[in-house]
Amino acid sequence: xxxxxxxxxxxxxxxxxxxxxxxxxxxxxxxxxxxxxxxxxxxxxxxxxxxxxxxxxxxxxxxxxxxxxxxxxxxxxxxxxxxxxxxxxxxxxxxxxxxxxxxxxxxxxxxxxxxxxxxxxxxxxxxxxxxxxxxxxxxxxxxxxxxxxxxxxxxxxxxxxxxxxxxxxxxxxxxxxxxxxxxxxxxxxxxxxxxxxxxxxxxxxxxxxxxxxxxxxxxxxxxxxxxxxxxxxxxxxxxxxxxxxxxxxxxxxxxxxxxxxxxxxxxxxxxxxxxxxxxxxxxxxxxxxxxxxxxxxxxxxxxxxxxxxxxxxxxxxxxxxxxxxxxxxxxxxxxxxxxxxxxxxxxxxxxxxxxxxx
Numbered sequence: 001x002x003x004x005x006x007x008x009x010x011x012x013x014x015x016x017x018x019x020x021x022x023x024x025x026x027x028x029x030x031x032x033x034x035x036x037x038x039x040x041x042x043x044x045x046x047x048x049x050x051x052x053x054x055x056x057x058x059x060x061x062x063x064x065x066x067x068x069x070x071x072x073x074x075x076x077x078x079x080x081x082x083x084x085x086x087x088x089x090x091x092x093x094x095x096x097x098x099x100x101x102x103x104x105x106x107x108x109x110x111x112x113x114x115x116x117x118x119x120x121x122x123x124x125x126x127x128x129x130x131x132x133x134x135x136x137x138x139x140x141x142x143x144x145x146x147x148x149x150x151x152x153x154x155x156x157x158x159x160x161x162x163x164x165x166x167x168x169x170x171x172x173x174x175x176x177x178x179x180x181x182x183x184x185x186x187x188x189x190x191x192x193x194x195x196x197x198x199x200x201x202x203x204x205x206x207x208x209x210x211x212x213x214x215x216x217x218x219x220x221x222x223x224x225x226x227x228x229x230x231x232x233x234x235x236x237x238x239x240x241x242x243x244x245x246x247x248x249x250x251x252x253x254x255x256x257x258x259x260x261x262x263x264x265x266x267x268x269x270x271x272x273x274x275x276x277x278x279x280x281x282x283x284x285x286x287x288x289x290x291x292x293x294x295x296x297x298x299x300x301x302x303x304x305x306x307x308x309x310x311x312x313x314x315x316x317x318x319x320x321x322x323x324x325x326x327x328x329x330x331x332x333x334x335x336x337x338x339x340x341x342x343x344x345x346x347x348x349x350x351x352x353x354x355x356x357x358x
Contacts, residue, residue: 136246138222141270145318156229165200169264170305172347176294177202179346179353180263181209183292188215190258195247195281196265197226206261207238218257220245248276255286262293266328267320274319275331282336285358290341296323297345297352305350328354 138151148155159165166173180202184192188210194203197219210217216239221227227242234240245251247265260281266274281291299306306324313320329337342355 136222136244139246139273141273141319142222146268149316150226151223153225156225159199160229160233162200170347170350172351173200175346176264176351176353177205179344180261180292180294181205183290183342183353183355184209184259184261187213188259189213190215191256192217193252193257193260193281193284194219195250195260195262195277197221197223197230198263201233202263203230203240204233204238207234207240211237211239215239215258217241218243220247220250222246248273248280250280250284252284254283256284258286258289260285260289260291262291262295264295266293266295266331267317267323270319271322271331274322275333278328278331279333282333282356282358287358289358291356291358293328293352293354293356295328295352296320297349298327299324300349303348303350328352332356 192210207217218241219230220243224244227244231242285291336356339357340354341357344353
């Protein structure tokens with residue numbers, strides 16, 4: 001029996017993702033978070049020895065061998081919740097549990113918090129086509145404003161045209177993509193997160209750089225159709241996963257990635273979502289890593305597009321004018337406002353690239 005905790009997910013959703021009540025003994029909440037007490041059943045034909053986590057200080061070893069019967073619903077954790085451990089074969093469970101308990105012997109709740117370093121960063125479960133889906137609803141503002149640009153399948157097909165994307169960005173799509181990739185670096189080892197899918201070939205180019213260096217990429221988006229469109233553009237062997245999550249509440253552990261990218265995303269968000277997204281992006285990047293932001297900039301007073309583009313942009317992108325009047329630092333957490341190491345402007349201060357050291 002192990003007690004599986006999730007700090008940031010509701011108990012009903014926890015039950016849903018575990019996927020079976022046959023193996024769940026009870027659920028509850030305490031100061032550690034919501035939890036489910038789960039029976040680890042033996043796989044048919046597997047060895048009879050099985051281990052379980054028992055409460056710390058209970059008078060018995062934190063790990064003890066015992067016998068469990070076979071059970072047809074043996075993959076109790078195979079769709080492991082949120083970013084937590086995906087155990088495809090329960091024969092691996094004792095080793096994972098043992099490693100976690102050994103690393104965290106002072107766990108006072110006597111259970112296993114499956115978000116430790118032992119179980120990441122490859123623990124986010126995805127389907128066979130590399131897309132995770134946590135059933136998270138699309139935010140109201142996104143449905144109201146961007147349904148005809150970003151959500152509806154016909155809209156995704158319409159805007160997935162390089163010439164059209166370049167036209168929308170006044171011929172600067174390629175240059176802005178180059179600026180983003182340059183800031184991320186050439187040899188991109190380790191893990192990278194891109195928050196928000198992007199029309200065009202930016203993700204393909206980033207994936208190629210990562211693949212050449214042995215790195216991997218997670219692309220986060222709240223719209224599953226965008227993730228599937230992104231995957232369709234990539235080589236099937238590209239080291240890229242699509243994670244269907246809300247950027248303002250990433251279901252990812254702290255310090256998971258070596259670097260992150262926000263490309264032409266922040267201007268599409270209300271101010272509270274923008275601030276939350278920046279906070280989450282910084283949270284999931286390791287200390288010493290970097291966050292690269294490419295977006296509109298507070299425009300020069302003399303720039304003709306400041307006046308020509310402001311009215312249509314206010315209609316089509318109602319949250320964008322904020323970016324023209326306030327620096328990005330305005331939405332950064334205070335702890336990172338002095339960690340901007342580079343700021344570069346393009347097209348007469350119409351666009352900007354910001355690099356933040358985490």
